[in-house]
Amino acid sequence: MKYLLLIYGxxxxxxxxxxxxxxxxxxxxxxxxxxxxxxxxxxxxxxLGGESEASLVRNKDGDPFTTDGPYLEAKEFVCSLYLLDVPSAERAREIAASMPWASENPVEMWPVLHDGFAPKPDGGA
Structure with missing residues (x-):
């Protein structure tokens, strides 16, 4: 099972x-x-880059349309992300808790429910 770990700063x-x-x-x-x-x-x-380097991208008439932002209401934003492949949520929590600074900053953990790059049922890539 895959898990996404997010670090905020x-x-x-x-x-x-x-x-x-x-x-x-x-x-x-x-x-x-x-x-x-x-x-x-x-x-x-x-x-990841800082909040001043982020932007919002939308589709406008079939073309990319970019605006400044995101405009955060909180001071914290996602600054790092990690992708794990482990046998259980318990193992993912163990790894997340062992991360440096985890005693000072929480590590947000999300199960990955869909893998867009999973092998096809026929065994192809």
Whole structure:
């Protein structure tokens, strides 16, 4: 079963952390990523740009139409996402809880109910 882990942050918080602390925490996260990638349980890990780099895209008359935003009502926004492939929700929770900073920031966990890239019933890709 696949699970999506979401990490929230805000630009003020990240800006308040001294660079030497961030370097240590990034190294811990890199080690966590490597460990779970090596076990085969971590399929993907992505850090996202800040809220000022995000945009909203719609279809307008068949063409992409982009606006500024999202306009967040909360200070926090999704800043990282991880995709796990594990045998159970319990295992996904164990992995999420072992993430660096999980004692300070919650890790949001969502089951992935549909895999658009799953093998076709006839065994084809």
């Amino acid at each position: 805000n630009e003020e918080k990240w800006a308040s952390i001294p660079e030497e602390v961030l370097e240590v925490e990034r190294a811990k996260q890199d080690a966590w990523n490597s460990h779970y990638r090596d076990t085969g349980e971590l399929l993907a890990a992505y850090g």
